[in-house]
Amino acid sequence: MLIAGITGQNNRSGTASLVSSFFSSWGKKISIVDYGDIIDLDAFRLKSYFYELAKNNTDILLLKISPDDSDRAILQKTHFDIMIYVDKSDDIKGVNIDSYIKKMHRLFSLLNRKGIAIVNADDAELLHFLDGRECCVVTFGFNPKASITASSTGDTVFNDTYMFCLQRSIVAINGTVIEPQEFRIKIDLMETGEYNLLAAAAFSIVYGLDLNALSCATAKS
Numbered sequence: 001m002l003i004a005g006i007t008g009q010n011n012r013s014g015t016a017s018l019v020s021s022f023f024s025s026w027g028k029k030i031s032i033v034d035y036g037d038i039i040d041l042d043a044f045r046l047k048s049y050f051y052e053l054a055k056n057n058t059d060i061l062l063l064k065i066s067p068d069d070s071d072r073a074i075l076q077k078t079h080f081d082i083m084i085y086v087d088k089s090d091d092i093k094g095v096n097i098d099s100y101i102k103k104m105h106r107l108f109s110l111l112n113r114k115g116i117a118i119v120n121a122d123d124a125e126l127l128h129f130l131d132g133r134e135c136c137v138v139t140f141g142f143n144p145k146a147s148i149t150a151s152s153t154g155d156t157v158f159n160d161t162y163m164f165c166l167q168r169s170i171v172a173i174n175g176t177v178i179e180p181q182e183f184r185i186k187i188d189l190m191e192t193g194e195y196n197l198l199a200a201a202a203f204s205i206v207y208g209l210d211l212n213a214l215s216c217a218t219a220k221s
Contacts, residue, residue: 001054002173004203005035005063005080007107008087009095011196012064015086018192018200019062026209030060035069043077060207070103080111081173082206085119086199089126104129111135116173118202120195121146138170138206140198148202150194151182162187162194164201172208183211 006012006019016032023030031053041049053061069075085104092100108117108129114136119127121139130137140148147170151163165182172178183205187197204211 001050001058002060002081002207003050003063003078004060004082004084005065005078005107005110006084006086006199007065007067007104008085009067009091011086011091011193011199012066014193014196015084015199015203016062016064018196019203022200022204022209022211023060023207028059028209029057030062031058032062032064035063035065035075039069039072039074041074043074046074046077065107067100067103067107070106075107076110078110080115082116082118082203083108083111084199084203085117085127086195087123087126088120088195089123092126101126101129108133108135116206118199118206120199136171138202140202141195148198148205150198161185162197164198166205170206172206174208176208178205178208181212185211 006016020030020032038046038049050061063078065075111117111133113134116136116138117130117133118138118140119130120141121143122141124143138148139146142149147168148164148166151165162185163182164185166178166180168180170178183201185197185201201211
């Protein structure tokens with residue numbers, strides 16, 4: 001069972017809903033859990049909980065984690081294959097930046113040695129928590145240097161289809177090399193939000209899903 005986390009002040013639920021839609025359409029069994037609902041478990045019960053999910057053929061456990069939970073001792077008992085960061089500068093107005101970066105650093109320190117960090121590239125100054133880390137980083141956003149961004153050719157939105165592109169080769173968590181290409185997803189963008197969509201798409205690509213093969217993917221943010 002792959003264990004992934006999604007963190008940030010906002011957008012956790014919207015992105016998680018999209019991830020669920022994509023993976024369910026592909027026939028994958030995904031469990032999405034708010035870490036606040038299991039934060040009071042001791043180490044033994046947490047391990048048992050993960051074991052039962054795996055026993056029931058859960059492919060992916062996606063934990064929604066508040067930055068404020070980063071200092072919980074029980075969280076240190078969980079190690080992640082993938083961690084998704086969905087914030088941008090507008091989401092953390094009024095937040096102490098130094099404290100915020102420390103919280104993110106603690107969370108991303110829980111990535112496995114070969115884990116993958118998926119982060120919003122449009123506010124690079126927020127990503128100092130990745131300084132010195134050796135994990136693989138996949139970026140999304142409208143920054144021209146982002147790994148995954150809105151399509152650079154033609155309309156990004158046509159009726160109910162959204163176009164975006166992978167700008168450089170990445171290695172999926174299963175070792176498959178995903179080459180640069182465009183993707184088209186049938187989606188109601190008004191209900192979804194572009195950042196949520198790009199984050200969910202990045203996670204799906206990193207997992208190894210062929211998004212172009214999905215016949216339909218819809219979710220509400």
